[in-house]
Amino acid sequence: MIPLSHYLIVSALLFAIGTAGVFLRKNLITILLSVEIMLNAVNLSFVAFGRYAGSVDGQIITFFVMTVAAAEAAVGLALVIALFRTRASLNPDAFTSLKW
């Protein structure tokens, strides 16, 4: 039996990788993918906690998260395409005109 802490460590690592991706990568699509990684890190810890507590609540919530993630991916990618059409760039630093 793999102890709970291992799942949590993996989940934390995945979350950290996703966060780092959001902040460090310069491509919007990659950033979206990083967000997905963060969501899945959270999913992993939900499932692990659910298993540990002996209930299915964690798995149910995971399904919700997956649904939201799918919707988010659809909207996010649509936005990315729209942005690319207007600015011909995928670098988030190119989209800073909405300031001050």
Add this chain to the structure above:
Amino acid sequence: MTSPLIALIPLLPFAGFVVNSTMGKRLPKPVSGGLASLVMLASLAIAATLVWQLASLAPGDRLITQTLYRWMSSGEFTLDVTLLVDPLSAVMLLVVTGIGSLIHIYSTAYMHDEVDSEFARYFSYLNLFASFMLVLVLGSSLPVLFVGWEGVGLCSYLLIGFWFKKKSANDAGKKAFVVNRIGDYAFLLGMFALFAMFGTLEMRGIASAVAAQPAETTFGLLSITTLLLFIGATGKSAQLPLYVWLPDAMEGPTPVSALIHAATMVTAGVYMIGRNAVLFSHTPETLLIVAVVGAATALMAGTIGLVQNDIKRVLAYSTVSQLGLMFLSMGVGAFGAGIFHLYTHAFFKALLFLGSGAVIHALHGEQDIRNMGGLKKYLPLTYWTFVIGSLALAGFPFLSGFFSKDELLFETFAEGHTILWAIGAFTSLLTAIYMGRLVFLTFHGERRHDAPAAADAHGGHGGHAAHDAHGHGGGHGHGAQHGAPHDAPPAMAVALVVLAIGSVLAGYIGVPAALGGHNALGAWLAPSFAPPVEGGAIAGEAATAAEGAGEAEAHDEEHIALERTLMGVSSAIAIGGLLVAAFIWLQRREIAANMARSFAPIHRLLLNKYYVDEIYEATIVQPVQAVSREGLWRGVDVGVIDGAVNGVGAIVDASAGALRRLQTGSVRAYAGSLFIGVVLMLGYYLWR
């Protein structure tokens, strides 16, 4: 005893005020003026009834009260609105309602050139004024008196500034109000001090409390209190140093001058001292100040009156001077004589003001006596009534002013104040001279136009025609072209004649023992100046005892001889003064001019009223204005208040300018701050 009628006396004029001020615009002149006069006459009738009732009571019981309602109630302290008619307020009631009625009637003619709404506004103010004056006279406690006191101050502002389109009238109104406020402030302080000392504001209560104490011979707390009350009186009654508003108050319509500045309002201070006679007699130090201030005012105003050229201003200064004599009398403890002079003065001064109003009316706004002369043949009625008033004021034997002034001076002398008596006598001489000058310059000789052109601009009466009264653009709307000056119309004539009769006869209720009378007025008033004693009968005894003592004293042969001597002196002074005036201004006009030339500095000093206005302007008005402008306006208002408001705005603006730099537009920065925020919050809960 009580009577439900008393409240009607002030309420009737108040009702007149309400009607005229709300519906006056739509009422034709005869209705609004008639209504105002009628309510005054009704109030006079009620007052006369009450005084009749009062007179039928025993001398010690003469007190009619009516409690309207409880005004304040706080802990131990209660204050009812109580109206009170006693011998003193009875005299004042008759003066205010009687002379007030005549002035209302006179005004219906004097103001007939005003448009309907202005006419109604005028009468509404006049009624309101009378109403407040009656409250002042009837109030049994200081706060109720103070309501009337403030009310007449307000109405004097409204009436002096009645022609508010004229800047000088506006300024005069403001001056009157502000100067009065200074006195009122001291009066309030005096009231607080009395409350702190005696725990009551009922004047009779204070009188009985104070009567139980010995008189305060050193200048202590009680003296300061009465001095504060007296400062209030100097504001209202135009004494040094607060008299300056009264001469300027002549900017108002002339009947207003008669009503407010001769017969009623300015007497409020004298009345207040008489009403608190017991209190004041317990502070001899203050009384001495009162006497000295009164004498000084009388002398100063009398000398100024000698050289003034505006007919109303001469009368105004003579009012100030006569008020000074009344205060002198109050100050030497002769309260009865002071009230007596107040009462006779009300008749002849109202008569003189109304007479001068008739002259001004006839000349379409001309007020400068250098432009008058020879009016005797055009205005016979005005002339003869004016002469009677002048003689009465000058103290011509056996007219009303003679009895009162003589008694006043006699009491001063008898109390041992020889110097003050001398000042008073000299003032009488001045009075006779300037009244003679006024009469001779106005009515005798030929019609003149001597005033220098610059003086013609006074009061905005523009457009003096070259040769006669034609085409004077009257300050109160006389547009029509008239021929020779016309005498007073009937409504004015009635008032003049009645007042002239009063000026002759009013003195006969106070004929002194020295002339075979028994000074009925003095005896009538005596209970009002004695401390109230529980149980009317005892008070009666006390009063009769005092009266008896007074009579015993009066019957003293030496006393009578002294009084007769002094009477002779003052008659000689009055007649002498009139003769001097007649000689100078009828026979040898050049004497006056020569004297003015050879004593040029003094003449200029008097003509400029001792530069008192200028001194006040430099020492008080200018510093106050400078402090207001530099300190309060530029410092407090602009600096602190505007500074605070603008400062808040500036701080918000600057901090927002700094903070908006956070709004970089970079999505990643927002995400980062969000992330850090979540981490910090979670961290706080995890490791706290």
